[in-house]
Amino acid sequence: MAPSPLAMLAGWIAEARAHPDIRNADAVALATVDAEGEPDVRMVLARGLDPLRGWITFYTDRGSVKGRALDATGRASLVFHWDALARQVRLGGRVIRAPDADSDAYFASRPRDSRIAAWTSEQSRPVASREALERTFEETARRWGGVDGDEAIPRPEDWGGYVVQAERIELWVERAGRLHDRARWTRSPEAAREGDDRWRVTRLQP
Template identity: 40%
Template sequence: MKEGGVRSEYAGEGLSEDGVAPTPLRQVRAWVADAQARQAERGDVVEPTALSVATVDSDGHANIRTVLMRFLDERGPGFVTDLGSAKSREIVATGSVAASLTWPAMYRAVRFRGRAVPVGRDEIAAYFATRPWGSRISAWASDQSQPVADRATLVAAYERYAALYPDTGSPDDVPVPDGWGGWRIACDEVELWAGRRDRLHDRLVFTRVADGDLDTAGAWTLHRRQP
């Protein structure tokens, strides 16, 4: 193997200005739908809504982790988390967040940059009720990002809450923990990346120029960046 590892040619379809939807929301939704369809057909786009979320801690050190994008509407992409987690603490401290969706098999990615806005409790409760019972129990059992002595301690906490809130088959059998919520990205920039041969990739960027949401065409301008 040559130094630097194996290199792959990016044989993607690319993206042209005339092929982009008129708003960031419509374009991102189209690409997410493409990724979900490809996973259903070929199985090579695992977790199409896997979202890498980047924050900065109080010392200025960058942090990144992968969650699932649970919301996508005109207000922006969103995810759920423990409100006491490292990501939540860092979001509260700075107000800023960046995130990306990446589909290597399709040579596509989307980058979001903007401000973090709490997801409303009604939305959180509605989403929480759709989670499998075991996932709702784990939201109680895990004090996310905090140290734990060993896995046995974590399992014991899970079993304790499982006994407290037994599975009755009802979406209301496990209440939403007070410290569990979510964040939405109020975007100022949405970048669309499409891989091309010879590393001459396409990068088309929606940048906010006026008030409006992700589906307001007049709030955004589109320009191309060099790869």
């Protein structure tokens, strides 16, 4: 088995992105636990894989349920599953906030209506109706020169990235007769923080 899972992980993601039957290859289940120990899980889009350091980045409203949980515990787990490829990836570790420069750059790359929506929605908070949400969007759009305008839209202060510094990565491949291939790579928290590509690998029974 390979001494590091990172090249294989990057290759799998590239294959998933190229596959005609996979619509959201970057979709990943994000599991968190809040300050009271309540678990939660939801889908997010992985918007960056550092194949040298083993870090995964995603972006969200930091005032949301997931943002508050991530800030409270600094830990998370992720699962990629591509049924069309018969492959799965599980990983987890420490979570830190992405640098402001990275969050600014990604926010600026988003479609204009998505940037307006980031100012419109207080994610995870109640709203009276769909109509109320749409009215707020229209008001926000006018503030920034309209959906079709060209006025710059800055990143909201409470919107930004999180980086999962993987301490463990498990790769799974479906095989006939349920004799699936499973292997787990682990490294110390210190190595994960430093992006050190030295891992211990163990083959697992399916």
